[in-house]
Amino acid sequence: MIKSGNKSSSAAEDYLERIQELIEAKGYARMVDIAASLGISQASVTNMVKRLDTEGFVLYEKYRGLVLTPEGERIAKEIARRHRILTDFLSQLGVSSEEVERDVEGMEHHLSLDSLEAIERLCQQLTCHPDLLAKIKHGSNKGIL
Amino acid sequence: MIKSGNKSSSAAEDYLERIQELIEAKGYARMVDIAASLGISQASVTNMVKRLDTEGFVLYEKYRGLVLTPEGERIAKEIARRHRILTDFLSQLGVSSEEVERDVEGMEHHLSLDSLEAIERLCQQLTCHPDLLAKIKHGSNKGIL
DNA sequence: TAAATAAATTAGCCAAGGCTAATTTATGAA
DNA sequence: TTCATAAATTAGCCTTGGCTAATTTATTTA
Numbered sequence A, B: 001m002i003k004s005g006n007k008s009s010s011a012a013e014d015y016l017e018r019i020q021e022l023i024e025a026k027g028y029a030r031m032v033d034i035a036a037s038l039g040i041s042q043a044s045v046t047n048m049v050k051r052l053d054t055e056g057f058v059l060y061e062k063y064r065g066l067v068l069t070p071e072g073e074r075i076a077k078e079i080a081r082r083h084r085i086l087t088d089f090l091s092q093l094g095v096s097s098e099e100v101e102r103d104v105e106g107m108e109h110h111l112s113l114d115s116l117e118a119i120e121r122l123c124q125q126l127t128c129h130p131d132l133l134a135k136i137k138h139g140s141n142k143g144i145l
Numbered sequence C: 001t002a003a004a005t006a007a008a009t010t011a012g013c014c015a016a017g018g019c020t021a022a023t024t025t026a027t028g029a030a
Numbered sequence D: 001t002t003c004a005t006a007a008a009t010t011a012g013c014c015t016t017g018g019c020t021a022a023t024t025t026a027t028t029t030a
Helices: A010-026 A033-038 A043-054 A070-092 A097-107 A115-128 A130-137 B009-026 B031-037 B040-053 B070-092 B096-108 B113-127 B130-139
Strands: A059-063 A065-069 B060-061 B065-068
Touching: A010 A033, A010 A043, A033 A043, A033 B009, A033 B113, A043 A059, A043 A065, A043 A070, A043 B070, A059 B113, A065 B096, A070 A097, A097 B096, A097 B113, A115 A130, A115 B096, A115 B130, A130 B113, B009 B065, B031 B040, B031 B060, B040 B060, B040 B096, B065 B070, B070 B096, B070 B113, B113 B130
Parallel strands: none
Antiparallel strands: A059 A065, B060 B065
């Protein structure tokens, strides 16, 4: 998904997002850490990283590690942004953080820029209308406990 | 996706939704129509319908047609509901109908009930606040033309 | 009702993305 | 520096969900 530039699958986007997060957090992204972070096997990571390399999202040298290309980084940051916006949105609506996480994970690859930015503006507006948000959350049965 | 009852993949859910739509519109769902409606080959439909049968979502007899089981119908209706709610939501935000269609198609399989119903309540509230919606749409560059 | 056409099915293929088991390379500690 | 362990890779397999081409069954029409 994601329109401009090269095509990347949902799976590829997930990898790029996590790789970027690891690099930000620790300066590098090892295969073993990518695997742990995504909850999949190291072998699967090796395969996908090879693909990401041939498709130009990553520079990879066997046994030596990998870095994102500018294009890979662009996609990683775009996905991170979608993640942020959608997480904010569902959190504002009072959805529990575990559900937010799962739902966002699934949705973030399927939204046009237009929809995403409309939701972003909506969040902005909702911030100034806590009364409205209160009514929405009130409908929820898992209220303030 | 969809929690309660049997598991169904996103693809299976798409099939069930379309089958239900065809049955509602014409009283029956032929392989050739399901294929046309989903934009895939008849052979692929035959395969998936067999699977939907063995998984209990559909009753199918070779060359004789198919009907939804109660469970299949339950899922079809649940997906249709998600489709409705998400379509309403993005439309309210001023997203173009083609984009709404594509986005909803992608998202509808990935939302928890909690998130879905929070969005439903949000739409309800937004209906009473056209001023708010106006501001959101205003941020869009493809405004009133 | 027999032949032509439309619909459905089968067989066999492909790519994406997972997996495990076995092997190879790198690295840290004695 | 050598050996034990950790990390990475390879080989080979699986499922999902597509596809085309060939075949079979149903249906329509002359």
